[in-house]
Amino acid sequence: MEIMRLVVTGPVGAGKSTYIRTISEIEVVDTDRNATDDTKDLKQKTTVAFDFGRLQFNPKMALHLYGTPGQSRFDFMWDILIKKAHAYILLVPAHRPSEFINARRIYNFMNQRTKIPMVIGMTHTDMPGAWAEENLALALGFKEGQSQPPMIKVNATKAGSVAQSIIIIVRQLMQTSKV
Ligand SMILES: Nc1nc2c(ncn2[C@@H]2O[C@H](COP(=O)(O)OP(=O)(O)OP(=O)(O)O)[C@@H](O)[C@H]2O)c(=O)[nH]1
Ligand SMILES: [Mg+2]
Numbered sequence: 459m460e461i462m463r464l465v466v467t468g469p470v471g472a473g474k475s476t477y478i479r480t481i482s483e484i485e486v487v488d489t490d491r492n493a494t495d496d497t498k499d500l501k502q503k504t505t506v507a508f509d510f511g512r513l514q515f516n517p518k519m520a521l522h523l524y525g526t527p528g529q530s531r532f533d534f535m536w537d538i539l540i541k542k543a544h545a546y547i548l549l550v551p552a553h554r555p556s557e558f559i560n561a562r563r564i565y566n567f568m569n570q571r572t573k574i575p576m577v578i579g580m581t582h583t584d585m586p587g588a589w590a591e592e593n594l595a596l597a598l599g600f601k602e603g604q605s606q607p608p609m610i611k612v613n614a615t616k617a618g619s620v621a622q623s624i625i626i627i628v629r630q631l632m633q634t635s636k637v
Contacts, residue, residue, distance in 0.1 A: 470528035505528065541571070547623060
């Protein structure tokens with residue numbers, strides 16, 4: 459049995475815990491606690507350590523999903539989780555431009571530590587004020603014409619959408635045959 463470890467990262471409220479809850483076959487182990495700082499203006503609960511979920515991808519391969527906290531004060535968890543990862547997805551809430559800088563910071567953090575396959579998953583594209591893909595890429599600092607990570611749209615609340623994003627990541631991983 460091969461195990462592929464996928465890290466789900468991104469800023470506060472991007473949908474990381476939801477993404478894992480939506481697709482996991484086991485009851486998700488989460489560490490969501492009541493927010494005590496500025497985050498509470500945005501949402502009641504926030505991840506303080508990590509989320510864990512599992513998906514039997516095919517008879518020979520299981521996917522272990524690890525969700526990071528969004529808040530940078532827990533960046534020691536980002537470090538612990540990314541070290542063992544085979545691939546990661548960076549979720550970015552497309553309707554909340556104030557979080558783009560935090561998304562870029564997380565990308566830089568991960569990119570400094572690892573060169574594993576990754577994709578950017580735009581969430582909340584169904585919400586009013588959501589940015590278009592090209593503009594979001596520019597806001598994240600990826601200049602037109604230069605190479606940038608693949609970007610996909612994903613709704614963390616919808617199993618079909620999450621599954622599709624996982625297929626894309628697994629394909630990318632197979633191509634680089636890190637598993
Ligand atoms: N409309 C819409 N809602 C979404 C989408 N993705 C996630 N959500 C919602 O956004 C909220 C995100 O919450 P979480 O999953 O707790 O976010 P998180 O990234 O784990 O946040 P932290 O743990 O605080 O860093 C939930 O209410 C989800 O239902 C999406 O694509 N569209
Ligand atoms: Mg969370």
